[in-house]
Amino acid sequence: MKNDVDFDMYIKEVEKPFSGWDFSYITESGRMASGMLSWSYGSMVTPLIGKVSSILDMGTGGGELLSKLQPFPAVVCATEGYLPNVPIAKERLEPLGVKVFQIDEDDLLPFEDHTFDLIINKHESYSPHEVKRTLTDGGIFLTQQVGGSDCAEINTCLGYPINEEFSHWNLRFAENELRENGFEVLESKEEFPVQRFYDMGALLYYLDAIPWQVPDFKLNDSIDELHNIHEHIQLNGYFEVKQHRFLIKAKKK
Template sequence: MTVYPIEFTQYLSDDEQHFSGWDFAWVSNTGRIDSEPLDWSYVSLLTSYMVSADCMLDMGTGGGELLSMLRPLPRQVFATEAYAPNVPIARKRLEPLGITVKALERDDALPFADNQFDLVLNRHESYDPAELWRIMKPGAHLITQQVGGTDCTDINDALGAPHNDEFRHWTLAFAVEQLQEQGFRIIRKQEQFPIQRFYDIGALIYYLKAIEWQIPGFAPAHYMEQLYSIHLHIAAHGYFDVRQNRFLLIAERG
């Protein structure tokens, strides 16, 4: 049995840290993980669209962390969340602001009326183009920032874990084609592959616990040798870098 040094094993406790909503403060606010800035600001883009919207939907609100900070909010605001543990967190944060939170089970069966929304926001959440078309008014806008299918696959390679091919097809080109086939007009499209940097192995472990789909069933005990190798890389170079995959789409319903 391999005996690892304490300066490595002390980080394994990050696997036990509680994660709720969509809050990475444990590693991001402490400077243990960082990402290269994108060439756009999702939140800055929202402002001009929100001002002219009367009824808005935020898809995949997480724990409502981002939505709760947006201003000015339209007269009616709704949010959906598909991850059940996040729903009560989002309701506690958003309902005092007058925002209605709906638990979501299926992308193709949204609990809303036809032609209900002027604006749909979607940050890192799946969607069904036909169902979006149904709930959006003619002339309404969709603003979405998505995580592409090659996101952080360098982590899988470094750990000797298979890539999650379920999302491999998910690219900017594919998403554009989907929306256009539904009848949407693409106003803006942009893609980037920024660096995400981990400054210690505990931050990587915490990240993999939160991003469950990166390596389904991830447990540090299954990858000790590989994690230790990355730990030594960080000790030598100061960090461990991987490539993210992000793309932005703004589309208008015809």
């Protein structure tokens, strides 16, 4: 009976608000945790910022990460395509001197050619052609990406197909694409750390925040599968999936 009461309580997690790109509701409470990577994106970005006069942060979310990368160079811009995040990013970043631009597509950036010495991108789509166009000669592009096999076990356990739209997206494909568009790849890595959900409610919160993980997910159609995951967590302590991350540092030739 207790398990069913807990299950009903966790189902209500889909009602919790999510804003910006802030998962602290389930991470800081220890309800979801991710394995460690052999690199730190922030530690790689920080020294680069100190060497340039202009920077673009693609897909800034609510500006959570960029706001922590001060001091900034003279010109700092950020883009965000998810409309609810734009006012959050502006409120956080504009007082710091960052110009925030709402965009519809990453393949059409609202900037002149050769504008930025450094373009950073964490978990945001991008067009290699547009990145090259807006970078200065010799400019650096640093991106950490979510690979196409990310957390595929979630889809499988819920009875949904893996999103084939991104199945090709891995380090080798991204490296080749950048080289074909006039970049020299300076550094690259690809890893598959684990991610654990310690209760079913944390999983539902995550799915609501990242709807592209399981397109067309419908809670009522997956009650049995969710209950199975809930029982698995009760027995084993957590539900574990495999993340897919890769990093590329490239220079415009």
